Amino acid sequence: MIAIVDYGAGNISSVKKALEHLGANAQVTSDPSVIAAAEKIVMPGVGHFSRCQLLNEQLRMPVLSAIKSDKPFLGICVGMQWLFAGSTEAPETPGAAIFAGECSRFPASVKSPHVGWNQLEVRSGSRLLKGVNSGTFVYYTHSYCAPVIDETTACTNYGGAFSAAVERDNVFGVQFHPEKSAEAGLKVLENFCAL
Amino acid sequence: MLSEPPSHVLPGTQGLAKRIIACLDVDAGRVVKGIQFQQLRDAGDPAELAIAHASAGADEIVLLDITATSDGREPLIETVRRAARDLFVPFTVGGGIRTLEDAARIFDAGADKVSINSAALATPALIGEIAGRFGSQAVIVAIDARRGTESTEDAEVYVSGGRTATGKKALEWAHEAEERGAGEILLTSMDRDGTGLGFDCELTSAIASSVSIPVIASGGAGSAQHFVEVFSAGKADAALAASIFHFGTHAVADLKQTLLRTGIPMRWPC
Numbered sequence: 001m002i003a004i005v006d007y008g009a010g011n012i013s014s015v016k017k018a019l020e021h022l023g024a025n026a027q028v029t030s031d032p033s034v035i036a037a038a039e040k041i042v043m044p045g046v047g048h049f050s051r052c053q054l055l056n057e058q059l060r061m062p063v064l065s066a067i068k069s070d071k072p073f074l075g076i077c078v079g080m081q082w083l084f085a086g087s088t089e090a091p092e093t094p095g096a097a098i099f100a101g102e103c104s105r106f107p108a109s110v111k112s113p114h115v116g117w118n119q120l121e122v123r124s125g126s127r128l129l130k131g132v133n134s135g136t137f138v139y140y141t142h143s144y145c146a147p148v149i150d151e152t153t154a155c156t157n158y159g160g161a162f163s164a165a166v167e168r169d170n171v172f173g174v175q176f177h178p179e180k181s182a183e184a185g186l187k188v189l190e191n192f193c194a195l
Numbered sequence: 196m197l198s199e200p201p202s203h204v205l206p207g208t209q210g211l212a213k214r215i216i217a218c219l220d221v222d223a224g225r226v227v228k229g230i231q232f233q234q235l236r237d238a239g240d241p242a243e244l245a246i247a248h249a250s251a252g253a254d255e256i257v258l259l260d261i262t263a264t265s266d267g268r269e270p271l272i273e274t275v276r277r278a279a280r281d282l283f284v285p286f287t288v289g290g291g292i293r294t295l296e297d298a299a300r301i302f303d304a305g306a307d308k309v310s311i312n313s314a315a316l317a318t319p320a321l322i323g324e325i326a327g328r329f330g331s332q333a334v335i336v337a338i339d340a341r342r343g344t345e346s347t348e349d350a351e352v353y354v355s356g357g358r359t360a361t362g363k364k365a366l367e368w369a370h371e372a373e374e375r376g377a378g379e380i381l382l383t384s385m386d387r388d389g390t391g392l393g394f395d396c397e398l399t400s401a402i403a404s405s406v407s408i409p410v411i412a413s414g415g416a417g418s419a420q421h422f423v424e425v426f427s428a429g430k431a432d433a434a435l436a437a438s439i440f441h442f443g444t445h446a447v448a449d450l451k452q453t454l455l456r457t458g459i460p461m462r463w464p465c
Contacts (some may be wrong), residue, residue: 007383009330010329010330010333011302011303011307011329011330011333013302013303013305014279014305014307015433017279017305018283021283022283046329046330046333047330047331047332048330048331076430096439111407111409111432112407113331113332113378113408113409114211115332115378115379115408115409115432116211116212116213116214116254116432116433117211117212117214117254117462118210118211118212119210133348137212137462137463139284139285141378142332142334144357156433157210158210158211168226177282180283180284180285180286181284182249182283185281186283
């Protein structure tokens with residue numbers, strides 16, 4: 001069973017729908033015991049980074065202990081940003097600091113939010129992006145983005161390069177929305193389900 | 196799957212693509228105009244058409260219940276649910292959404308965004324309420340504007356499918372919608388809608404330049420050249436059309452190829 005962590009950050013039915021389309025058994029939950037019992041964890045999230053405050057208050061420990069127990073974990077959009085130290089969008093709300101660096105707003109030289117289909121520049125060796133080539137378009141909708149770090153497995157350029165995907169051991173994050181990125185997105189979710 | 200375009204139009208690093216959005220106008224659960232997909236069992240079924248458009252290359256799907264507001268009834272939740280089930284591109288639903296609870300039901304049925312028009316004008320706080328709960332990215336404020344021969348500053352907002360004038364200026368309303376938390380503006384030119392004479396590029400550009408959120412242009416698409424114009428002179432981030440996709444499943448792919456050749460970034464292959 002894949003637990004989809006619900007912490008009140010937007011609409012997550014489309015993530016469940018996509019996982020079920022791929023044949024996975026997915027359950028939306030904010031129950032620590034369900035998270036503890038799950039084989040894999042997906043944490044979506046849209047909107048303001050301050051939404052992670054609720055996550056920190058109620059589910060931080062169950063989620064972090066699931067990650068420590070080597071369960072595959074996928075953060076999507078704000079769910080990925082939470083894996084970093086934090087975001088300038090809500091400086092008082094800490095992230096999990098599994099990845100180094102802080103998320104920040106796009107530079108004023110480009111329109112914000114970044115909405116629509118943009119291309120991936122894939123670095124080799126990613127398990128999550130296996131079979132997804134550089135140049136592939138994926139769907140984004142966000143105003144803040146994560147820096148490019150050692151664990152970055154794909155970048156996208158929009159006012160400079162940002163982390164489209166990060167990966168270390170059992171922890172994965174994507175800034176784009178795989179559930180809304182047509183075939184390419186389903187491939188990413190399929191790779192996650194197959195881990 | 197579609198064939199590759201000639202190599203000279205193959206995108207290298209072209210960046211954020213302009214979006215082609217297919218719109219399904221639904222009346223009493225049936226798609227009422229604009230599409231002929233030969234292979235469909237039921238050519239008027241919104242769910243089948245939504246998936247057909249997505250497979251044909253549309254970057255997003257918008258389903259508008261065009262009589263929901265005027266008839267005073269709810270959008271068709273079951274239609275939304277069926278359409279959303281196998282759709283893996285962004286999916287917007289509009290028509291008859293008056294309250295946060297209406298929007299919540301639409302999201303629960305599988306939509307990613309709601310488009311609000313009359314209700315946003317009647318109760319502007321609704322924009323912030325939906326954005327507060329579901330995020331700004333989930334709220335499109337649709338503006339139906341008419342200006343006749345007037346300047347873009349004088350374009351006026353209409354409601355109820357263009358039947359009722361509001362006295363509001365389109366530019367001011369777009370700005371207010373952004374301030375209140377809208378994630379995108381869907382601008383329909385009532386002057387051009389249904390004419391096939393091309394988008395109102397001047398008005399689209401005026402609004403796109405005055406807000407920082409994406410602007411989706413609508414109304415008047417009749418040829419590929421009209422899309423070229425609205426993405427260049429019109430500064431639109433996306434363009435929406437219904438009846439231009441009359442011509443079969445490859446229409447979107449053909450349109451994208453034409454746009455790629457003129458240097459407009461498009462998602463490809465699609």
